[in-house]
Amino acid sequence: MKNGLKRELGKWHGYALMIGGMVGSGIFVVTGEAGAQAGPSVPFGYVVLLPVLLCSALAYLIFMSTPLGNSPGGAYVHISRTFNNYFAGFLFMWFQYIALLGVMAIMAISFGDYLSSVIGAGNTAILATVLLLVFYLLNIVGVKWFGVVQLVMSAVLFIAILVLVVPGVFFIETENFSPMLPNGVSGFIAILPSLFFAYFGFEQLAQAGGEMKDPQKAMPRTMLIGSFATVIIYFLISIVAFGVIPYDQLAQSQSAMFDVASVYLPAGGKWIVMVGIIMAFATTLNxxxxxxxxxxxxxxxxxxxxxxxxxxxxxxxxxxIAITINTIIVLGLIWTRTLDYLLNVSLQGMFLMYIGHAIAMIALPFVRPALFQSALIKPKLPLIICCGVFSLSVLVFFSYTLIFSVFKLLLIWSAVGVVIFLFGRIQGKNKQFDYHKQLESAWQQESISQTN
Known part of the structure; x- marks a missing residue:
């Protein structure tokens, strides 16, 4: 490709990127903590979020099936090209950028916590650092090797999930689901924003547009199938977890799924699950x-x-250079270790970006009709508007529940972003970069080489 990236990721790499990338974040970080608030109703929280998930996914299905799907950038490119405005796309994606940096730190720290608790030794920060640096080097040496390793780790993760879930359904105790809502409906509603954290993987797939083969066709299909597969995986794992171990005990566990496996699996089986859990963190971080x-x-x-x-x-x-910059930032987050704060900031950044993306989807047919017509997936306008408004309403509510706890940091991060944005624009104008042409060229190309 003209930008120097190579298209070396196929269909199965896409599934490994999306499903493997999402599973570690939700089921192994948030689920146990959510149980402290909502009790054994957590599995049904994942199902309740399915309509929000699908409405949010619709925006990606549409945009990724346009020529914009051929490039990296994800929601940044979608928003900026819809509104013909760099800053709008930049600001929303800037929030997502800090969110994903936070998720990287959370995954690395959680990996360190989990491994040290299972083996009974090891410094969390050191273990997290080692894992991050391994994937840093892997990503430096080529996207092909990234894809191969991601696919292998995702396969191991899938096997571990089968080992955990299939026998686990026969050990579910129905009394563990009573009371279903120990803190009432309000407790259930309170956990939904954090459970939505499990579905941040949309943006991961969209960012691979510059390196996927036949992205306009492959990525929407991968996203749709991957979304349903992820919901099913979340539901099955969590229903087994809360059915085997009472929710109050599960909430206190530092290695919840390993403890669940220990109830009914022989030694070999539970260690397979442990390896799978490690792969869940690893696939997400990679x-x-x-x-x-x-x-x-x-x-x-x-x-x-x-x-x-x-x-x-x-x-x-x-x-x-981009990979190195991100790795340095995340190393700083790992060693300051502010996990709870990072989770709230990551959630808020994710919600703000999805809000901007939903607005762009609603506006697309009206402000960029030619771009909309270029999409391979073009739902009817009423469906776009209804899904967009529904997604927007829920995401605004989720954002409101967290905004005050991270408001100051978001303001500071916004100010940093504005300074960097202005510096980049000044540099571009000094070098006579044609910003207008760049905005139009990405989606007006009728075909882009699907090879190198």
Whole structure:
């Protein structure tokens, strides 16, 4: 490709990126903590969120089936090209950028916590650092190797899920689901924003547009199938977990799924589950090291941040500078270790970006009819509007529940983003970069090479 990236990810790599990238974040980080508030109703929380999930996914299905799906950048490109405004796309994606950096730190720290609790030794920060640096090097040496390793780890994760769930359904105790709502309906509603954290993987797949083969057709299909598969996986794992161990005990566990497996699996089986849990954290972190670097890459390609960040390694065809910058930031987050705060910031950043994306979906047929007509997936306008408004309403509510706890940090982060944006624009104008042409060119191309 003209930007230096190579299309080396196929259909199965896409599934491994999306499903493998999402499963670790939700089921192994949030579920046990959510049980403390909502009790054994947590599995049904994942199902209740399905309509929000599908309405949010619709925006990605539409945008990824347009020529915009051929490029990295995800929601940043979708929003900026819809409104013909770099800053709108940048600001919403800037919030998502900090969210994903936070998720990277959460995954690495959670991996360290989990492994040290299981083996009874080891420093969490050191274990987290080692895992992050392994995936840093893997992502530097090429997206092909990233895809191979992600696929293998996802296969191991899937096997572990089968080992956990299939026999586990026969050990479910129905009395563990009573009371279903120990803190009432309000407790159930309170956990929904944090459970939605499990579905942040949309953006991961969209960011791979520059390296997927036949992305306009492959990515929407992968997203739709992957979304349903992820909901099913979340429901089955959590229903077994809360059915086997009472919710109050599960909420106190530092290695919840390993403890669940220990109830009914022989030694060999529970260690398979432990390896699967480690793979869940690893697949998520590996995918994020790749994905978050493509956000910076897309920013730099548009000259809204310094263009040098978009530099691609000539040997490996990877944006090594962007990958390195993100790794340094996440290492700082790991060693300051503010997990609870990071989770709230990550959730808020994710909600704000999805809000912007929903607005862009509603506006697309009206403000960019030619771009909308180029989509391979074009739902009827009433469906777009209804899904957009529903998704927007729920996401605004979720955002409102968290905004006050992270308001100051978001203001500071916004100010930092504005300064970097202005610096990038000044640099671009000094080099006579054609911003108008860049906005139009991404979606007016009728065909883009699906090979190198």
């Amino acid at each position: 995918s994020l090291v790749m994905v978050v670097s493509r956000i910076l890459f897309a920013f730099a390609e548009d000259r809204v941040i310094p263009v040098g960040i978009a530099k691609v390694n000539k040997r490996f065809n990877t944006p090594h």
